Amino acid sequence: MTEIRTETVPLVDGSELRLTVAEPVGSVRGGIVVLHEARGVTDNVRGLVAGIAGDGWLAVAPHLYHRDNADELDPADTDEQVQHQVNRLDGEQVMADTDTAFGWLAEHDITADRMGVVGFDLGGSVALLVAAKRTLGAAVTVAGGGISTPMSEGLPSMVAAAPGLTCPWLGIYGEPADGEVNPELERLRDAAASSEVATNLVTYPRSGYRFDADPNAAADAWQRTLNWFDSHLR
Numbered sequence: 530m531t532e533i534r535t536e537t538v539p540l541v542d543g544s545e546l547r548l549t550v551a552e553p554v555g556s557v558r559g560g561i562v563v564l565h566e567a568r569g570v571t572d573n574v575r576g577l578v579a580g581i582a583g584d585g586w587l588a589v590a591p592h593l594y595h596r597d598n599a600d601e602l603d604p605a606d607t608d609e610q611v612q613h614q615v616n617r618l619d620g621e622q623v624m625a626d627t628d629t630a631f632g633w634l635a636e637h638d639i640t641a642d643r644m645g646v647v648g649f650d651l652g653g654s655v656a657l658l659v660a661a662k663r664t665l666g667a668a669v670t671v672a673g674g675g676i677s678t679p680m681s682e683g684l685p686s687m688v689a690a691a692p693g694l695t696c697p698w699l700g701i702y703g704e705p706a707d708g709e710v711n712p713e714l715e716r717l718r719d720a721a722a723s724s725e726v727a728t729n730l731v732t733y734p735r736s737g738y739r740f741d742a743d744p745n746a747a748a749d750a751w752q753r754t755l756n757w758f759d760s761h762l763r
Contacts, residue, residue, distance in 0.1 A: 531551050531582045531583050535547055540625070544595065547600065548591055549570055550587075553583070554583075555585065558585040559586055559587070559639055559666070560586060560637065562590070562631060562646045562647075563581065563652070564590070564627070566649045567611050567674075568602045571601050574590060577649070580751070587639060589630045591629065593626055599614070621683075623655060623683070623684065624658075628663070641664055641665055644666055645665060645666050645758050647668070647669040648669075648671065650673065654673035657698060665695075667761035668697070668699070670698070672701070687720075688717055689720075691717060691720035691724060697727040698721055701731050701753060701754070702740075703736035703740030704735060704736060
């Protein structure tokens with residue numbers, strides 16, 4: 530069974546970054562940085578870290594709220610309170626934290642072409658931004674917000690960043706439950722397609738934003754994520 534542990538890495542600004550990590554039981558195929566949702570490093574995020582390690586990847590999730598001494602937000606927090614925490618994120622600090630996670634992978638002998646990034650919700654948005662600013666092997670965004678309007682003042686919108694993608698990018702989204710088509714997703718698809726790398730945006734009709742409530746959609750999204758890394762991290 531894959532074991533999960535937390536490590537602490539000192540940063541140049543005097544703070545310490547916590548990393549939730551998991552290693553494959555057998556040989557290591559490469560490394561994946563996992564970026565957490567808006568509520569922090571939840572049980573779902575820890576399960577994702579374990580699942581990715583179970584597929585042979587060295588997995589590491591940086592705790593992006595560490596400067597506020599927060600790992601996971603209180604489940605009782607309202608959406609407004611969660612958004613307040615997201616708004617506190619600084620774009621440069623977020624990039625520094627993800628750089629530290631990639632550096633951790635490099636220290637474990639993972640080369641840049643064998644590194645990937647995946648994120649959900651807040652993390653999905655950050656995953657695309659990282660893939661537009663750093664050199665790595667592949668990226669996956671699952672239900673990332675901030676498509677046309679930035680999720681916080683410190684982070685650009687996904688549509689603005691997508692044309693600069695430097696590695697193959699997969700987006701996975703749920704469409705509104707009422708059957709309407711989300712026009713923002715078409716804008717994101719077009720923006721990503723204007724980059725010079727392979728991109729794909731998959732949607733699940735009538736599934737709602739959190740399409741993972743549908744076991745079939747959740748299973749399909751998980752397999753697509755693994756297949757994307759299989760295809761592009763070699």
